Amino acid sequence: MVSKGLPMKPSRQAQYHDELNLARLNVILATNRTKLQHWQKKLQLDAFGEIAIECTAANGHVVPHGLDNDVLMGLITGAVLQNVEPGGEIRLTASELVRLSGLPYCERVFHRLEDSLERLQWTALKISEAWLDEGKQHARSVKLSIVSKHWVENVEDAAVKNPGQWQGVTKLVIRLDPELTRSIRIGYIRPLNSAILGQIKQPMGRSVYRALSLLRTTSTANGPIPLRMELPLVAWADHLGLTHHLPALNRMQKIQRALEPAHTALQSAGYLKDIEYSGRGDDKTVSYTFAAAEMQPVNPEVAQLLKPHLGEQRAIQLATELTSDHVRKVLAQFERLLQTDYSRKVRSRPGLLHDMLISPEKYNSVTGLPEKPSARQPVRELMPINDVMPTPNEAAFEMTFKVLSKDWKEANIRQFKPRMWELYKGGHITISALSRQLADLEPSMVAAQLDRWEEAI
Template identity: 30%
Template sequence: MAERKPRRAAPLVLDVGSGYDELNLGRLALISGQKTVPATLRRWQKSILTPDGRPVVITCSVPEDQVVPHGLDNDFMVGLVNLCFEAGLPDGPFTVSAYGLLKASGFPDTAQYYRSLEESLVRLNKANYTIDEGWFVRGPHTWTTQSFAQVNYLSYARSKTGVRGTSVITVQLAPPIMDSLRAGYIKPLDLNFYRSLSQPLVRAVYRQLDALHFDDSTPDGLVRELSAPLMAWANRLGIFSDRADNVARTLKPANDELLAKKYVSEIELTGRGRDKLVRYVFGPPPVGDHPQLAELLRLRGVKSGVAVRLSTVFPERIEEAARRFDHYVKTATRPVGNPGGLLVAMVQRPEDFADLPGYVPARPKTEAPTAPVTGTKQPVPSAPLTDEIEDMEAREETRVAALSGQALVDWVLRQLTLLGTMRHLSVQERALLTEAVAEGTLDGRAVVREATRAVSGGIPAVRAVAEDVRTHLSGMLP
């Protein structure tokens, strides 16, 4: 078999506003945010939770002559992901110049940073990760176990003094990362803001917060605030300390900078010792680089956070998808149960809607976006798609009705986590809730229905559901 030739060198990225971040990488934080780590640190293992409350164990190990990825390695990985997009998400390796990668990562053209770049690439290539049922695959919507190095293949030329600006670097990102990027499991990342942050830990905290900020399962696609045990938050960021006071001291400069730049409006530390909690309240919601395109999506029922994400990732698809959507609903005979979800599908999978009956694609850039559809009923053009949606909803209802034992418990806990109810319950109350659902003394499905209805009423209504659960559980306390 002939050897696949690397793609052409990726264009230089200098000032691009919104770039991209793969959501698994952003949320799992595979690279320690600390600027430096002990020279003997060759392995770590951490346990974190996915946004839906699933526990995940992540292990990182490196050879004896290496140290685990940390600090600037985050920045070089962000640069590689965005250069990979510029190269067209190639099937095989792609090439960049060392100067191009340095600038794409936001660093000046100096000998110090060229040394850092070479060391970082080697670490990213040598470090092996195992993620136990925590890597999300968008197609089948499943959590998978993956083992890989983030930079799957590495080749570069160096002079006697090391890597120089003209050195050619050839890389290939790990297959699961590439699959995820191609599937659109990505979010916007404000590269100008990212690069404006002063230290690796500040950038790591921002990247982690920003990845968790976007959550399609919430009512508007955005999380408004995050709370976590301080030690668990440190573990997530790769801060290697077992003392809460040291963690709080380490995080303070990063937190202060994010507050000063108004990315977050409030950061609160409560509790004492290892029981400390940290709470972040996000600032104004993101608007992205294409607010008009995001508005086209919002007016048609797409959640705000999803609209920002899609308009940043697929700006060239939005207007045509909106026109197809408007045609779809105007020529229909039955209402669309989830218009926002339909439009999201049209943006993400345009090939599935290429042959709409009676639709004539507009000429590129010659037709203004169609006005949003109004009215209480929105019909669809084809019964097969409606039937498919209704069948899917019916299958889900049947599946949930058949759950029992641990499967039912897992489903209830996952749904209540997504709906924001679990955050208002203590650790002991969560344990009692698990026991009550397992034993059948509490109707978990009914609680999920109440929590779902409460979401539209905001935090007070969600807290009221949590209080009802707490009242029920109080009789189980010793």
């Protein structure tokens, strides 16, 4: 149980995720305040076709806005980490949701967190032929509420002070719409740049960053991600939800003024290099020149191919790097290799497959030992990994466990130590995975990660 918030240092931040449909549709207004109970938009900004969506809040509520976009990111990231099935629930403390949402830890945020989940539950989205499955071009219509249901699990816990008031130890159970969790499970997600998000302090700035970041990857059907992009200003403001609050008089100047704080934040964070406006009246455009590289979206087909072999997190990481053709070719080679005598030398099948995916030139023959790469040919690695090890190193394990213990209370992690050791000793998990993946989790989420590793054996 977490009683204190974790500092949001860049090295300790979670790997945030967006679900690509909601990110593309941008269903949450960028403004920090609103009185709206209904809005709709119909526009086209990218190569995937028209966006047509209607948003209606229940009586007594307003539509999601501002900080709600951060909470949505936290819910999607939590669903990814816990591998939630359609119709299943995310279970985490309020402190964990705050951290996964990239929000500061304070009592005021907990109150706003409760309000945000209410808005996400009591708002209906009607999406017309704009919901994509697995990245396919054919879009369909859906109706959903982002949160189907949520409740507090430990309201009767005597150890919880002021049980009616949300605090760090409040245990939340949140059920997302099945359409959303299905999309997450098939890998229709993308990683977000935690370092950039951590430098943008206002919700509106983060909303503009996420919308612009995705639009940059979907603006063209093929080819490299552009370094410069020009957008019609009115459509861009409509997409962000800014025009609902602006009177018609001097609308263009007011749009520019509304965008200015977000633009300044994105330049300060090193994401944007320059912003230029051109044209007049309704034909006015805004041009963005980018300074930072873009996080690649997840290839859902690659994620689906690799998850049975490598597990959720590593499959998602590789799905941002590799093509479907490459993965299918290597998987076929991997299966052939396991039919040879070399299979008896394999200590870790996930480790072997990972190495084959990133260094295929080492495995030109499937009938013997991997060929050594040329001294002049650097071996590309996506992350440090020591899956294929001679023997388990108990000293290395103890050192890793000691480092993890510094971040978590000893009582929280001690119960997991035997399971970690058995996974490591059996060659099913690496020191790298322990130090990298577990270090980014709250203690209450570790058991679920260990379950996934054990199920993959």
